Amino acid sequence: MNVIEVENLTRAFNGLRAVDGISFTVGEGEIFGFLGPNGAGKTTTIRVLTGQLRPTAGKARVAGCDVVREREELKPRIGVVFEQQNLYERLSGRENLAFSARLYGVDGQRINEALEQVGLRERGKDRLQHYSNGMKQRLLIARALLHRPSVLFLDEPTRGLDPTMAREIRGLVADLARQGVTIFLTTHYMEEADQLCSRVAFINQGKIVALDTPARLKMIHGDRCVRVMLAGGGSLSLSLDDATDGRRLGELAAAGQVLTLHSAEATLEEVFIRLTGRRLVE
Amino acid sequence: MNWRIILAIARKDIVDAFNNRYVLFAILMPILMSLLFRLAFGNVDSDRIGRLNVAVHDPGNSRLVAALRNSSDVNLSQFGDLADMRAAVKGSIVGGLAVPAGFDDALQKGEQPEVAVYLNPRSGGGERATFRLLVTEQVWAQVNQPFPARITLVDAGTAPVSGLMSGGEFRLDLYLLVMLLVMALSMTGVFAVPLLLVEEKEKNTLQALLVSPAGPIEVALGKALTGLFYSALIVGILAVLNRGWVGNWPVSALAVLLGALFMVALGLLMGGIFRTTMQVNTWSSIVMLALLMPSWLTVLPVPRALETVFRLIPSFYMVEPLQLALAGEASLAKVWVNLMILAGCVAVAFAAVVWTLRREDR
Numbered sequence: 337m338n339v340i341e342v343e344n345l346t347r348a349f350n351g352l353r354a355v356d357g358i359s360f361t362v363g364e365g366e367i368f369g370f371l372g373p374n375g376a377g378k379t380t381t382i383r384v385l386t387g388q389l390r391p392t393a394g395k396a397r398v399a400g401c402d403v404v405r406e407r408e409e410l411k412p413r414i415g416v417v418f419e420q421q422n423l424y425e426r427l428s429g430r431e432n433l434a435f436s437a438r439l440y441g442v443d444g445q446r447i448n449e450a451l452e453q454v455g456l457r458e459r460g461k462d463r464l465q466h467y468s469n470g471m472k473q474r475l476l477i478a479r480a481l482l483h484r485p486s487v488l489f490l491d492e493p494t495r496g497l498d499p500t501m502a503r504e505i506r507g508l509v510a511d512l513a514r515q516g517v518t519i520f521l522t523t524h525y526m527e528e529a530d531q532l533c534s535r536v537a538f539i540n541q542g543k544i545v546a547l548d549t550p551a552r553l554k555m556i557h558g559d560r561c562v563r564v565m566l567a568g569g570g571s572l573s574l575s576l577d578d579a580t581d582g583r584r585l586g587e588l589a590a591a592g593q594v595l596t597l598h599s600a601e602a603t604l605e606e607v608f609i610r611l612t613g614r615r616l617v618e
Numbered sequence: 619m620n621w622r623i624i625l626a627i628a629r630k631d632i633v634d635a636f637n638n639r640y641v642l643f644a645i646l647m648p649i650l651m652s653l654l655f656r657l658a659f660g661n662v663d664s665d666r667i668g669r670l671n672v673a674v675h676d677p678g679n680s681r682l683v684a685a686l687r688n689s690s691d692v693n694l695s696q697f698g699d700l701a702d703m704r705a706a707v708k709g710s711i712v713g714g715l716a717v718p719a720g721f722d723d724a725l726q727k728g729e730q731p732e733v734a735v736y737l738n739p740r741s742g743g744g745e746r747a748t749f750r751l752l753v754t755e756q757v758w759a760q761v762n763q764p765f766p767a768r769i770t771l772v773d774a775g776t777a778p779v780s781g782l783m784s785g786g787e788f789r790l791d792l793y794l795l796v797m798l799l800v801m802a803l804s805m806t807g808v809f810a811v812p813l814l815l816v817e818e819k820e821k822n823t824l825q826a827l828l829v830s831p832a833g834p835i836e837v838a839l840g841k842a843l844t845g846l847f848y849s850a851l852i853v854g855i856l857a858v859l860n861r862g863w864v865g866n867w868p869v870s871a872l873a874v875l876l877g878a879l880f881m882v883a884l885g886l887l888m889g890g891i892f893r894t895t896m897q898v899n900t901w902s903s904i905v906m907l908a909l910l911m912p913s914w915l916t917v918l919p920v921p922r923a924l925e926t927v928f929r930l931i932p933s934f935y936m937v938e939p940l941q942l943a944l945a946g947e948a949s950l951a952k953v954w955v956n957l958m959i960l961a962g963c964v965a966v967a968f969a970a971v972v973w974t975l976r977r978e979d980r
Binding site (some may be wrong): 410435 | 622623625636823825833
């Protein structure tokens with residue numbers, strides 16, 4: 337069952353199309369990666385899908401609601417983790433969640449559960465001024481999960497975090513997907529998308545240029561080749577699609593010249609560059 | 619419109635504001651000003667200021683000084699030498715009185731003997747005004763006449779322009795209260811309220827609010843409720859500090875309520891337009907100054923043209939009924955036009971807020 341359905345969605349600002357006729361669907365419990373460089377249209381897409389912006393043209397349904405006509409019904413069904421850490425800094429973590437709980441009419445007990453879920457139970461009473469970036473990011477996720485949404489939008493959730501904290505956040509996202517939450521993730525980090533997402537869409541200048549599983553994208557748009565480390569020193573890159581290279585690999589192996597053999601498939605980053613001619617972080 | 623959400627926003631802001639130095643400043647400023655005025659102008663919280671310390675030089679043992687001695691409002695210190703008396707007018711002594719010998723006889727003959735009144739420049743304005751008034755009253759009493767007139771300044775064809783000057787007595791305490799109330803309401807309304815909104819924009823928390831079940835109307839009403847809560851709190855404190863329940867207090871309360879609503883609506887409008895705290899800081903001071911101006915009418919001689927300009931400022935329609943009500947001279951029937959104009963301004967301001975929010979929404 338599709339939880340997100342987008343059809344020819346366009347959003348223009350002063351005649352300039354930030355999102356230009358995109359279409360895609362996201363299934364229940366899927367982690368869908370939406371990848372592109374700054375200004376590609378990722379955040380605008382999220383803003384339209386979460387009801388913050390009206391589309392200029394096209395249609396979108398999220399969690400069974402039309403994002404324009406059923407915006408009020410949509411709000412309790414989605415959770416959003418914004419790119420900016422937009423929390424109330426003068427309040428404690430618990431007070432931030434208590435405020436959200438009142439907005440959604442959620443039971444106070446749920447605050448403890450949400451804090452527990454993101455590992456902040458012990459620090460709930462501290463003011464946010466004493467939180468690290470990673471803790472704030474986890475609190476943002478707790479806030480977005482408080483009312484048990486069926487779709488979670490994550491806009492660059494690991495940006496600016498140290499590798500350990502980023503890994504923790506990725507673990508949390510994977511857990512949520514296992515619990516059946518559909519996740520729409522935008523990120524600059526291709527490795528993150530590769531690791532987490534069941535499918536990814538590349539967006540460039542408002543258009544989707546590719547959409548598939550990370551493995552298929554790498555296979556279709558990358559080179560099938562192996563890197564051979566030779567016993568006598570040095571290395572070779574041999575294509576699996578070239579008959580001559582295939583014979584050469586067999587001869588080297590027979591002669592005991594192969595020390596190690598590595599797969600050398602393209603990364604998502606390389607696929608993106610190949611498709612758009614741009615890097616993700618410019 | 620969802621009241622659970624409106625109350626949740628107001629509750630969050632009320633708690634958060636206690637940690638917000640800008641909002642705290644807006645709340646505390648009028649209260650600090652009130653305390654400062656009390657220090658500067660002495661004990662100005664009643665019709666009669668407490669006992670005045672007065673130095674006298676009265677070589678003829680006049681009836682005037684005898685009458686003052688019998689007054690419960692005065693502590694007299696007698697000096698045989700004029701220079702000593704003049705030197706004594708300092709510290710807690712509000713002023714000195716030099717009554718020439720033969721004063722009583724001259725008065726009986728219908729002459730106009732000279733009484734020199736020396737004022738201590740360091741005394742409070744209220745104390746000095748009361749001292750002058752007391753001397754004038756007692757001099758009239760010596761010629762067996764009551765204080766000659768109740769002076770009410772009347773603008774031809776309209777209601778009295780200033781209730782606080784009635785009875786020939788300048789009610790400094792009530793003038794200051796009117797000014798402080800206007801200041802308090804404008805600080806809360808057009809400074810604190812827009813700050814609450816603009817801060818949500820600057821920190822992107824407004825974006826999070828608007829993807830929650832809260833809509834722009836709930837956000838605006840939540841902020842309005844916060845503004846009204848703080849307005850009520852400060853007005854209450856100022857009323858207690860300045861005995862503001864004198865006169866026709868229900869009319870005063872109505873004028874203050876309408877004034878608070880207007881200023882909060884104006885603040886919401888500013889919060890909707892401005893994007894940064896810096897913009898609010900700059901424009902709020904200008905708007906506050908404009909809103910405060912009508913309260914100056916009480917004491918400053920204002921040219922008619924300027925008074926006409928003041929009538930274009932909505933706070934004028936709060937100030938005038940408030941002044942009259944505090945002086946006990948305003949019934950609802952007397953000031954209803956003012957209050958209706960103010961209510962109209964409130965309606966227009968709220969309509970503008972709703973229009974702005976709907977236009978900005980998506």
